[in-house]
Amino acid sequence: MMDLIGASGTGSGRPQGGPLLVAAGISKHFGGIAALTDVHFDLRPGEIHALMGENGAGKSTLMKILSGVYSDYAGRVELHGRTVEFASVRQAEAEGIAIIHQELNLVPELTVSDNIFLGREKRIAGLIVDRKAGRAAARELLKRLGIDLDPDARVGRLRVGEQQLVEIAKALSLSARILIMDEPTSALSPAECERLFRIVGQLARDGVAIVYISHRLDEVMHLADRVTVFRDGRHVLTKDIGELDQDRIISAMVGRALLAAHHAEGGTRGEVVLSVRDLTLRKPYRSGWRQVLHPVSFDLHAGEVLGIGGLLGSGRTEILEALFGSSVGQADGQIILRGEAVSIRSPRDARRLGLALVTEDRKTQGLHLQASITDNVALPLVGRLARFGVRSFARETALARDAVKSLGIRCGSVEQAAGTLSGGNQQKVVIGKWLGTRPRVLLLDEPTRGIDVGAKREIYDLIFRLARDEGLAIIVVSSELPELLLLSDRILVMSEGRQRGNVERADATEERIMQLAAPYGGKAAA
Known part of the structure; x- marks a missing residue:
């Protein structure tokens, strides 16, 4: 799959010139918790710059600062050599910065074309929404992506991977000069990944600067010109891709060498x-x-x-x-x-x-994000754990604590909201919820x-x-x-x-x- 991309980077040589964007001394706190501490990051025109780190390392927090989602932070952001402060996503978009979030940001009830141009609808005489022109423009964008989607299809009826492609088309419709891609291939098939890689390479050759956040090391090694690694909210490393290998990136991310998992060989089936x-x-x-x-x-x-x-x-x-x-x-x-x-x-x-099913979309189908770990783990068993028809909070808490201990869920307490956990720990909560039912399959x-x-x-x-x-x-x-x-x-x-x-x-x-x-x-x- 990766052979279609080339040996490394965009295939057009290392980007030249000074930085297009600089983030210097950025710190961000949520309550008493430091999400970022004095981090630095820069981006050059036509560069694919991979940003890596474990869940909770601060990658998405920095990107939300750069794209106007968060405006309350310490440090400075420079764009084209001038200091900028974005109070909203609209302001960042007006400066040519677009972001594709890891969690999809679409309206399920609207069509593909309506989602792509939401808030920027094409109008006749500035008054009447020109849906025909919107459909035509959406069809052209989708054609550029090489995907066969009906612009009139309701987004809520599309699969997760197809919705991700709509997000990418939406970002490209902004004619952005800086494109932030947060886990863009997480729900894509190999063929769709290959298509996306070609588009990313072409955008970079056209001078678009791309921040590429991914956990997939093979993608990063083949796509990126440079790699920056964050760990625990701090900057750890920035290197040209030619100076790195996968083991060094992993070691920078986790702070230690990580042995590959091994499947037990020769097991006897029951x-x-x-x-x-x-x-x-x-x-x-x-x-x-x-x-x-x-x-x-x-x-x-x-x-x-x-x-x-x-x-x-x-x-x-x-x-x-x-x-x-x-x-x-x-x-x-x-x-x-x-x-x-x-x-x-x-x-x-x-x-x-x-039977127990851990769905592919934990955010919408696997968890109640605002509820605690205890509430999530106990949800399938509330009736069984109850005493005389009344919820037994003691039993539910004990079940959640067992799940946290046995699965190694990193949290402050079992009363912590599931939505505040890292992605890996959220997934463990979903698995723990179903393991509590003692499934056969x-x-x-x-x-x-x-x-x-x-x-x-x-x-x-x-x-x-x-x-x-x-x-x-x-x-x-x-x-x-x-x-x-x-x-x-x-x-x-x-x-x-x-x-x-x-x-x-x-x-x-x-x-x-x-x-x-x-x-x-x-x-x-x-």
Whole structure:
């Protein structure tokens, strides 16, 4: 995938000239907590400058200062050699700075074109919104991105990856000279990543300065001209990409060498816990019903990690949703748990039967961000923990403390709001919530999306421990092929809603998985 980009950087040579933007001595506090302490950062015209660090290192805080989200901070920001102070995002945009946030900032009820030009609608005589012109402009932007999306489609009906592409089109519509991209590929398929990389490279060659925040080291090594690393709210390192390797970046991020996680080899599979036979799914569309899952069959053993691979829209998530009873549409087929055929029509049915689903979007589907860790962890078990119909706060607190201890959740207390945790710790809370139900089958959809390398290692170790030591049957969906190969005992490969193959660990390579995942007009493999 990365070979399409070139050896390193934009492919046009190191950017020349002085800095376009300078952030000097920036400090920012939230209450009594220091998010940034005297950090420095500069950006050159036509440069792709990667900003890295663990969750909570201060990357997004600095970017929100530069883009006008936060105006209360110490230090100074210079743009084109003059000091600037942005009181709003609009002011930053007027100066040519656009940001694509990690958390999507779209209105689900509006169309793609309405979202792209929200607040900047094209008008006739300055009065009447010209929706036809807006659709045409949106169509041109989407064409530039190389994606086939209907400008009239409601954003709320798009998948997360498609919504991310709308965000990118929205930022490009601002004609920004500085583009801040916060984890832009976290929900994209490999093909969409390649498309984005080409666009990023072209923008840089056109003189656009790009701040690229990512946890994906391979992306950074191939895209970036320079790398800056923050740790614990402080500046640790800024180097040209040619002076760095992945190990040095990781060591700067976490303050120590980080050994790669290792999958236990030669494990013995236990009994078959889950059997799926001819699982199909139809979803309603404006023109009628559409088949999104064609017959899918597989077995899942105790202590096994079954990976599901494929491109965005291949049916990976739909398999998990159909198993958990949360899919929209008509699911058919046979589901057998420990030798007994079962009917799962709702998440309540699934939970009762011992299934748990960690969704790909923890912010909107996995957590109540304003609620405490205790409330989140106890949510599926409130009734079971209650005494005589009254919530038992003591039991709920004990459950949350057990989850914090066993999963290594870093927090001030179990009463801390989930939304104030780093991404990796939020993901652990979601997993802890479902592990509290003592599931037989754990379904994980993009379990490491948007979390740093240190937290990823901890999630990997947790998955291995749950499978190997506790015999849990686990299904993992991941868009990152190295992650899928690391975690999985077997990989079920999907393409356009069809099952293309079931690859054993010993035979699994990135090339083999991509061959099977590519769109294919023939019959699915057994």
